[in-house]
Amino acid sequence: KNQVEQSPQSLIILEGKNCTLQCNYTVSPFSNLRWYKQDTGRGPVSLTIMTFSENTKSNGRYTATLDADTKQSSLHITASQLSDSASYICAFYGGATNKLIFGTGTLLAVQP
């Protein structure tokens, strides 16, 4: 069964600090991996999109990595800002039915 698990479920960090969010998956095969940022009550916004053959992708202070051997992806956020407080969701496009399969997200709170 295609599954995507994210850790931690929630995280509190101080403004200016870095953090790394994890995503473990069993989805196979997949075309690409996406990381989304979702503010409470709003639609997800894409941060990065990587193909299965890429190892790393950056978008400003956000860097996503993919390790196909360990079936793990991570999202690293540097120099966090208060506006980074949101839920971060990884998603894989693929599987047997070619659809987006989402993790349950990590809720990040950045405190001053």
Add this chain to the structure above:
Amino acid sequence: DSGVTQTPKHLITATGQRVTLRCSPRSGDLSVYWYQQSLDQGLQFLIQYYNGEERAKGNILERFSAQQFPDLHSELNLSSLELGDSALYFCASSGSGGVYEQYFGPGTRLTVT
């Protein structure tokens, strides 16, 4: 602003009722996707339409149906509503297939009482 619009923003209705959610994709996008997000399930793919035709189906209940009209807007119909249908419903659009970037709308929050 993603360019995808959804109406209404909020909807409160009673069990057993029927509601229609509406989505207008970004200008030029041919694909529309519907997703359900509940607290315990996360985001779940429901159904995809491409240029008026059903392209892919996910975990969509038989009580739910959707269609895409010639002007490319889409409607999701939910009938015989149950308490468990309370969730956020998102529409997303993309230029072509789902392998490409999908742009999400602001969502419709459905509360079934």
